[in-house]
Amino acid sequence: MSDPLFALWVYLAATPLAGLALTLVAYAAGWSAYARARFHPLANPVPIAVALIVAALAATGTDYRTYFDGAQFVHFLLGPAVVGLAVPLAREWPRVRRLARPIAGALAAGSLAAAASVVALAWVLGATPRTIASIAPKSVTAPIAMGIAEQLGGLPALAAVFAVTTGVLGAVVGKYVLDAVRVRDRAARGFALGLAAHGIGTARAFQVHAEAGAFAGLAFGLHGLVAALVFPFVPSLLRWLM
Amino acid sequence: MSPFLAGITWLLVFQALGEAAVRLAGLPLPGPVAGMGLLFAALVVRGPVPEALAAAADGLARHLSLLFVPAGVGVMLYVRQLADEWVPIVVALAASTVLAIAVAAWVFARLAGRERDGATSEPSP
Numbered sequence: 001m002s003d004p005l006f007a008l009w010v011y012l013a014a015t016p017l018a019g020l021a022l023t024l025v026a027y028a029a030g031w032s033a034y035a036r037a038r039f040h041p042l043a044n045p046v047p048i049a050v051a052l053i054v055a056a057l058a059a060t061g062t063d064y065r066t067y068f069d070g071a072q073f074v075h076f077l078l079g080p081a082v083v084g085l086a087v088p089l090a091r092e093w094p095r096v097r098r099l100a101r102p103i104a105g106a107l108a109a110g111s112l113a114a115a116a117s118v119v120a121l122a123w124v125l126g127a128t129p130r131t132i133a134s135i136a137p138k139s140v141t142a143p144i145a146m147g148i149a150e151q152l153g154g155l156p157a158l159a160a161v162f163a164v165t166t167g168v169l170g171a172v173v174g175k176y177v178l179d180a181v182r183v184r185d186r187a188a189r190g191f192a193l194g195l196a197a198h199g200i201g202t203a204r205a206f207q208v209h210a211e212a213g214a215f216a217g218l219a220f221g222l223h224g225l226v227a228a229l230v231f232p233f234v235p236s237l238l239r240w241l242m
Numbered sequence: 243m244s245p246f247l248a249g250i251t252w253l254l255v256f257q258a259l260g261e262a263a264v265r266l267a268g269l270p271l272p273g274p275v276a277g278m279g280l281l282f283a284a285l286v287v288r289g290p291v292p293e294a295l296a297a298a299a300d301g302l303a304r305h306l307s308l309l310f311v312p313a314g315v316g317v318m319l320y321v322r323q324l325a326d327e328w329v330p331i332v333v334a335l336a337a338s339t340v341l342a343i344a345v346a347a348w349v350f351a352r353l354a355g356r357e358r359d360g361a362t363s364e365p366s367p
Binding site: 023024026027044045046047049050053054057058064067068071072074075077078079080081082083084085086087088089090091093099101102103105106107109110111113114117118121122125126127128131135138139142143144147151157158160161162163164165166167168169170171173174177178180181183185187188189191192193195196197199200202203204206207213217219221224225228229232 | 250253254256257260269270271272273274275277278279281282285286291295296298299300302303304305306307308309310311312313314315316317318319320323327329330331333334335336337338339340341342343344345346347348349350351352353354
């Protein structure tokens with residue numbers, strides 16, 4: 001294997017270019033499938049892209065760290081994207097102010113339901129304590145979930161995987177759940193998606209309607225804020241109760 | 243400077259301000275969330291959203307799901323660990339996500355108590 005093609009491959013595989021290009025190409029493929037399915041929730045581009053990338057990495061024997069050297073540039077944009085959620089929020093501010101009560105109520109009830117139910121179910125079904133600590137903040141956006149999981153004694157990277165999985169699940173099943181509970185209001189639908197499925201649910205909401213997206217972004221930000229402030233006190237609270 | 247570039251610059255400046263605020267105040271928050279709060283406060287005080295900022299923020303929001311792909315690929319690191327526990331994990335994640343969406347939407351709609359928008363909002367997520 002001394003041919004120049006192999007040398008080129010060795011060179012490319014060692015630069016960030018490969019991971020970055022692979023991420024964008026896989027996402028473009030996922031997006032075109034999603035568009036061809038007329039943005040059907042079941043054709044969400046994230047799991048398609050993840051599956052394509054994992055298959056490509058497995059086929060070439062590339063490890064995650066090498067891949068992430070390139071993919072980190074995409075990952076980094078999460079920061080400015082989260083900051084940018086202030087924009088739709090500022091546009092909807094007059095409505096948000098009028099809806100302060102439903103927002104506060106849905107935030108409290110939804111975040112409690114999300115955390116309590118996943119911990120109870122995982123515990124009853126026999127998950128290990130470390131998995132339970134990593135899964136507890138699953139409805140919170142990945143960067144915040146990682147910090148919370150660490151404080152609870154879980155694994156930050158595993159918490160990120162659970163958060164992304166939850167985001168995908170929420171974006172996929174959201175429409176059906178919302179139809180089943182017969183909530184038609186765009187603000188309520190968007191808020192529920194952002195609360196339960198953070199950024200990926202918010203992306204789904206934006207793809208459907210700007211107003212739903214704005215409320216999803218609001219829920220996603222507020223849930224992150226509340227979770228980051230409340231979760232660290234949960235273990236001592238439980239100890240105090242028992 | 244092109245509007246998109248100016249917008250991205252503003253977002254990065256507010257992210258940096260957020261990181262600084264979190265570190266100085268010792269808050270258990272990620273910098274970008276604090277940056278979002280600061281930008282929001284600035285926009286509410288200052289009035290309409292500048293076009294450049296709107297272009298950058300809307301561009302990123304439209305493809306927000308792309309940004310979660312690198313973290314999602316991290317699943318490959320935990321395949322072996324997840325193999326032992328996949329049943330509780332999948333059941334707990336799926337059931338809890340459905341419950342959280344239903345509870346949040348139902349409480350929101352109940353407290354908002356308005357059915358008037360209902361008939362007109364047909365394409366819904």
